[in-house]
Amino acid sequence: MGTDGLRRKPYEKRLFRLQAELVKLQEWVKAEGRRLVVVFEGRDAAGKGSTIKRVAEYLNPRVTRIAALPAPTERARTQWYFQRYVEHLPAAGEIVLFDRSWYNRAGVERVMGFCTQEEYTRFLHQCPIFERLLVEDGILLRKYWFSVSDNEQERRFRARLEDPMRRWKLSSMDLESITRWEEYSRAKDEMMVHTHIPEAPWYEVESEDKRRARINMISHLLSTVPYREVRRTPLKIPPRPAPTGYRRPPRVEMLVPRRGGRPCLTRGSPAVICRENQEVLKREDQSPGGAGPPGDCQGIYAGSRQEFGLMARHIEIRPDVAGFFLFPASGGGGGERRAQPPRRI
Template structure:
């Protein structure tokens, strides 16, 4: 299957983003709570997809959550505790750029958790997610799949691109040498957490454009949202002047750097 051409991709993406705005308004009006989990290999296209999903959404309604490594205090808490603080209230959408599944992936492979903590996670995670769904939270989980060859190619692109170099860490590079370990960890994770109440959905992401279109289309198809009729807005007439005069501009205005471009 070839790479999706740019023009049809951009046209369909814009249409889907319009539908995401409708979904947002429905979530806000109906007081729904939506959680979308983005997981997968490093450089599998999660970040780019999240960016396109959130591009036209109201950041007061839809927010991206990407948590750093836990603090010393958080390490003493119940594992799911710090994620609970970021769950949505009524009328909100949360996009998790990685989530509690860190324990089943990087923490497991890199030895950042004990065997006991890992086993407890696999037992508790399905229970935790069933509780979220029973509470009425709409939970969607997407796994972005990419081949080892394509992942390495994307890593090399980042190494050579100063604008994207920050996306690459020593941990990312080590994932190349631990490909099979990550594969086994993913397989075991799916066995325990692919449950009817909160199933996983696999996104083939060799082609980033195709992955974005497919993921957003699927998300929209799983939620029974409807278009919310909004009241028409009308700009009021500007009132007549009451004699206000603008004072002189500040002396420290920013220089007109754009003038050199013309």
């Protein structure tokens, strides 16, 4: 995010207000039986997925669906190109958010050679016709293109590569977009020439700052749909009836084991594990012969606060039991232990 990025607190306030309006939009779509399709396209790592997540965060998944189609099967490749997308179009009272769409043919398929020149030319001819048919049938169609600079895209790629929680977002196909930047630019510009039509125009979102991009996109979407607040029938929670004496059977075997609260140290030895070779650096032996820490207690640190601070840069903490690190209740000696909140390394 750039130096002029939108700060978190004002961003979250504005986003929450917009999400409240999206809920009103959803209720209007449902009450009026309207159909809304929102297409999210753009560069890899431009912020499409995170924007879709914020749009759908408070919406009813039975009304608002996210369509993120995988690569076509062999059978799908023999169908009319738009056929597999038609299956995901909304019925009355529904919203569909396309995380990439039929525009794959004009982008990645064109650049990577996954379609022939004839198929590409046919797409550019048929796409405006297809979208006019959707609009003429009453579907509200909105198309957004998320733009990002080459430097910012590379920065986000590196951040994903280093983050094990987001590494799944990065594929070899994504990395190809670095070496084929100009080819993608040319393909996008040619696509816009043919598919930016009055019935279904493109709207471009500058996504150098993801937070600002989300605010701008949602604000624009709301401004283009003539929704209104739907008056809901007031609901009243009824009083709970008096018990009739029914006694429920025991369900101990069905209960999921508890992981919250105070950790239990009876199953094994808490340990600190080295990042590089998984060697146990420190443990509080509770098993005969000083065996490694088995079971759920592996990864709970039971050293002093000072030792924790010295070792923090060289070890990996695995809080497998309730997410707590343990420290002595008083300096140095044994004694009762108390739980502390987890600390990120």
